[in-house]
Amino acid sequence: MSRLEECFNVQDFVAAARSRLPAPLFHYMEGGAEDELTLRANSGAFARYDLVPHYLHDIRKVDMRRTVFGCPLEWPLLLSPTGLTRVFHPAGELAVAEEAARAGIGYCLSTMATTSIEAVSQRCTGPKIYQLYLLNDDGLNLHMIDRCKAAGFDAICLTVDTIVAGNRERDLRHGLTVPPRLNSKNFWSFAQRPRWCLDYLAGGGFSLPNVPTPDGGDLGTLAAFFAAKMEQNITWARIERLMKHWGKPFVIKGLQSIANARDAVAAGVSGIIVSNHGGRQLDGTAATVDLIADIVDAVGDQLEVVLDGGVRRGSHIVKALAMGARACMVGRPYLYGLAGFGQPGVQRVLSLLRQETARTLALLGCANLDEISRQHITVAGKLPQFLTATAQPDASHTLLRSVK
Secondary structure: OOOHHHOOOHHHHHHHHHHHOOHHHHHHHHOOOOOOHHHHHHHHHHHHEEEOOOOOOOOOOOEOOEEEOOEEEOOOEEEOOOOOHHHOOOOHHHHHHHHHHHHOOEEEEEOOOOOOHHHHHHHOOOOEEEEEEOEOOHHHHHHHHHHHHHHOOOEEEEEOOOOOOOOOHHHHHOOOOOOOOOOOOOHHHHHOOHHHHHHHHHOOOOOOOOOOOOOOOOHHHHHHHHHHHEOOOOOHHHHHHHHHHHOOOEEEEEEOOHHHHHHHHHHOOOEEEEOOHHHOOOOOOOOHHHOHHHHHHHHOOOOEEEEEOOOOOHHHHHHHHHHOOOEEEEOHHHHHHHHHHOHHHHHHHHHHHHHHHHHHHHHHOOOEHHHOOHHHEEEOOOOOHHHHOOOOOOHHHHHHHHHO
């Protein structure tokens, strides 16, 4: 396992997380749905776009500040909601929320978090967003929203792409249970990670304090709970009622079509997060970076559009900004840092991403976020202009033809 100071990019932290976590938990973090086509596409698609620098600008100071969903950020990043975070490290959501505040970015707490709304509010001094899974009991939904009001959260983010559970075959293959439990498929995986086992036992396990859950709760039981409780008929009228009850910025996460984005404008939401749930729900959907520009063009300045999915470099953030995204979200990158090194790992992941983002902007010739635009991006592998220009007849050939 690498030392913390030997990790220089997100991929280095992947190796650290793999070396510490039992295989079922690493693959739960790393995996996607079915053939994982969308999972791979999310990151790979960024390579389809090249950056185009414009030099001879004053970049002695790069200002990355931006307000997103009513939250003032020091740089345009939000931390995605991730469930069951304490299975990766006992420090869990509190460590992540504290480092988000330290980095000057926003933190999004999951409905399926292992830390309560109130505990995060007490420890996190930065912008806080609550990610709401809509249950088929509005009493429970409104109760969660009221808890967020009392705890001083800044925005609600309603996730709409989990109306049924995705088919995550890696979890079945590796014998994942929630909470972690030994079985014939995973015994040796846990036996090979004694440090994780000791940390988990010392931490006393975990609960899901923001929603009622079945006692015990292996993966099958948890899935059964969601099948019984998850709302499968989310309507815009229902969303509008929730927005009115909340009264602060209200965001929809999981939209991937221009039509849905226009519906969001009509409903009056504050913003949308273009997301395919990290490739964990419907496999075969497009990479989010391939969707963002068309959606931005469709909604104009009527709402804020954030990209979620596949971001592993600061240059990825900048490419999304050039396409018109207001900001980006990341989930797995900070989980890699947390799993490998605890809270210091989260801090270093965020520090590296911030440095990469600022460096990329400077090398493009942009001193602030308002200067980044589509002139700074082009399709990778695009033919040079001299090869694509309309061919002009050679003057000498024209003269010879006229003489003949």
